[in-house]
Amino acid sequence: MFELRLVAPEDRVETLCDALDALQALSVSVEDADADTSAERALFGEPGLPAPAQGWARSSLVALFAHENEAREAARLLAPQDFFAGCAVASLGPVAEQDWVRLTQSQFAPVEVAPGFWIVPTWHEVPDGARQVMRLDPGLAFGTGTHPTTQMCLRWIARQRMQGQRVLDYGCGSGILAIGAALHGAGEIDAVDIDPDAVAATQGNAAANGARVRSGLPEAASGLYDVVLANILASPLKVLAPLLCGHVAAGGHLVLAGVLERQTQELQTAYAPWLALQVADTQDGWVLLTAQRPA
Template sequence: MDWVEMRVQTAPESEEAVFNLLLELGAQGTATVGSSLLKNRESQYGEWFDEAEESETGEEKLWIAGYIKAEDFQPSLVEKLKKRVENLTVYGLNPGPAEVEARRVSEEFWEKAWKEYYHPTRITDRLTVKPLWESYRPEPGETVIELDPGMAFGTGTHPTTVLSMKLLEETLQPGQRVIDVGCGSGILSIASARLGAETVLAVDLDPRAVENAERNVRLNDLQHRIRVREGDLLQDVDQTADLVVSNILAEIILQFTADLPRVLRRGGVFIASGIIAEKEKEVVRAVHDAGLTVMKSLREGDWVALAARS
């Protein structure tokens, strides 16, 4: 099958927002390409990284790519995407150059390029993420999460995911119940189970995410502890949990903080990531209004993750 790759050059703070825009326009998968890939690895698939370079000011050029089936692609999508990216200023985000390009690629090319740069990565003291096609022998005390990210979901190495997993490792107690809101690939649900959670409910509005998360849960043989289902944030969740984790945009987190007192047990913890630094105060205020107290925050670059207790 052939695909059309739509690439957007943007600022790092708009990365997650551009992902969402691409998916809204019909992308079946996304990927991030930055100059760090060129610096760290040489690839026979050079054209895959040909736009990943530094600007004249020395700043990294960040390209977000989305993949649409060639049969579904319309040239008008390029201009539509450009306008939506430029409009991110309304939400206080810097869209960067907002340049949009499109080209036709084969699925075989995409898969080979993907496997060229995705390898086992130690995320925290205890957690390592490993793609399913790699062999890996863990060290004593190291827990491995096997992941098939698929075209639509990340590798687990994005700063927002790393921050989430660090807070999970510090906060989650064995035997606790967890709800993962906006589960994506299911990586945080799997990490929770690996860290000792008794049960995990993984929820995502996108049926593709549900399918991908279910596949990764099976890869890790955790079907007996993790239940994945389609759902709109916490709206139709009727169970309670000791810990709620969510790695999505701040604007989406703000939509369900009012539901936290209903699902989070007394003394429970809410971990929120995907928060750009400029939105931190707004999220902290919403969490406080929901009756929670922020215990800790972690930062990496422009990204912030919070842990708050009820």
């Protein structure tokens, strides 16, 4: 595999990305060309929202090609184009071979989410003193136990009496919340997601933990549940308000995560026609919102 690295002003980034895509680049990533210098500029968007600009004042575009001749031909064809004015080829060369699976796995370590309750990736040893363990392989799905929203949900589950309760994990990702509920005694558990990869990851992780979880697409959710969990983001949570509240049984709990502290009132207002949300936990700028339907 070969890497073609270009430097371009902000207003040329989108055009160059389109051109590289047309030239059969396998992927194109954009970075700050001034990273780690005094000219470095933060560029990011709030969770669930687009970044405020297409690129940095000086952006570095990294295009990957399967073969060297393709990378060289792309550089040759781009150079005379009008839109390449102000841009430059920074480098072109082979990509060093790496064990990408091992590199990805190295980013995840065991994490204690509640006293004695650990999330342990399948490639790690169980820590000494762990009383309750969830073995997890996130696969292509979101959910490793490291994010504050996931940790708050799991802490809430660990504090509850889940024995025999019917649980819905809506937007299950890797299945981490559904499995957490199973390990704490929940009975019938449905885990649903719009992403088939998440459904597959949940099935595999549930089996690895001996947890009885039924996973599927959102239409698999049916009827009323004692606990409805949804760790998504504020915007989809607002849209899903009537659907999620409609699944909460009398005396049942609704647990929402993926909400920033500044979005608390917005979510409380959206859910007010059905349930009164309260802040149950906070961590690193995120909140956990819960409500209980009267019995």
